Amino acid sequence: MTLEEQELAASLVRIFENVVLAEEKSIQKGYFSDLSIAEMHTLDAIGPYEARTMSETAQDLGITTGTLTVSIDRLVKKGYVNRKRDENDRRIVRISLTRNGKLAARLHGKFHAVLARHILEPYSEEEKALILKMVREVDSYMETQVERYNNEDYRKTAKEVARDTRKREE
Amino acid sequence: MGDNAEPRERNLAEEELDRKDRIFEDVLKLLVEELGISPTDITPDLRIMEDLAFDSLQIYQLVIDLEEAYDIRMPDEVLDTVVTVGDVVDLVYKFTS
Numbered sequence: 001m002t003l004e005e006q007e008l009a010a011s012l013v014r015i016f017e018n019v020v021l022a023e024e025k026s027i028q029k030g031y032f033s034d035l036s037i038a039e040m041h042t043l044d045a046i047g048p049y050e051a052r053t054m055s056e057t058a059q060d061l062g063i064t065t066g067t068l069t070v071s072i073d074r075l076v077k078k079g080y081v082n083r084k085r086d087e088n089d090r091r092i093v094r095i096s097l098t099r100n101g102k103l104a105a106r107l108h109g110k111f112h113a114v115l116a117r118h119i120l121e122p123y124s125e126e127e128k129a130l131i132l133k134m135v136r137e138v139d140s141y142m143e144t145q146v147e148r149y150n151n152e153d154y155r156k157t158a159k160e161v162a163r164d165t166r167k168r169e170e
Numbered sequence: 171m172g173d174n175a176e177p178r179e180r181n182l183a184e185e186e187l188d189r190k191d192r193i194f195e196d197v198l199k200l201l202v203e204e205l206g207i208s209p210t211d212i213t214p215d216l217r218i219m220e221d222l223a224f225d226s227l228q229i230y231q232l233v234i235d236l237e238e239a240y241d242i243r244m245p246d247e248v249l250d251t252v253v254t255v256g257d258v259v260d261l262v263y264k265f266t267s
Contacts (some may be wrong), residue, residue: 031227036225048234049243099234099238102230102234103227103230103231103234106230106233106246107227107230109246110230112245112248129176163237
């Protein structure tokens with residue numbers, strides 16, 4: 001591993017950990033300290049406007065409807081989410097945010113917006129465009145890595161990676 | 171608008187003012203409830219954060235109440251441009267037009 005690669009690898013892990021830590025702390029010290037990060041992200045996925053179905057929301061969060069049901073049970077009890085059955089199709093459950101849920105989600109959204117604003121602020125428009133281009137590429141690369149592990153046999157993938165590396169070195 | 175304005179244009183301008191007045195009344199009601207101060211203490215030129223000392227939570231409470239009352243959506247990007255009570259009225263007016 002080159003020094004550049006070492007620095008990038010360490011930075012990626014640290015950025016991930018610190019974003020999560022900062023989010024956690026901002027929630028703990030904010031008005032909605034009874035919410036966990038996962039619960040806050042669930043509120044975010046439901047969104048502040050129209051009611052959504054359980055399956056749509058679960059899909060957006062990348063979790064099963066069973067897991068979402070447990071989380072929604074808690075959020076209903078805490079007063080952040082409304083849940084009701086569709087009038088026309090009783091099999092469909094629709095969830096929406098209460099006033100408190102909307103407040104929590106919008107304030108948390110502000111946290112992310114402020115974070116992004118502070119990161120981009122010192123740069124020119126050209127530099128911002130370049131930063132966003134690089135971030136999009138890193139983001140997309142990581143998405144493909146996750147997809148690989150989702151769709152393929154892990155051992156086979158690891159072998160393929162090793163074979164590709166050997167080929168490149170030859 | 172001058173005296174030479176057509177009656178139809180004059181009516182439209184009056185309607186616009188009426189509607190803005192009604193929005194201002196609604197905003198005033200919400201601010202009075204939140205701050206517990208007299209409506210006469212609130213004028214359109216007051217700055218929400220500096221003069222009324224609103225924090226982020228109070229701003230979003232106001233926004234969510236107005237969104238529900240008028241069935242509109244006020245995204246964060248436009249909220250960033252809001253400074254005074256009058257700006258809030260203009261924004262609600264714009265989204266309900």
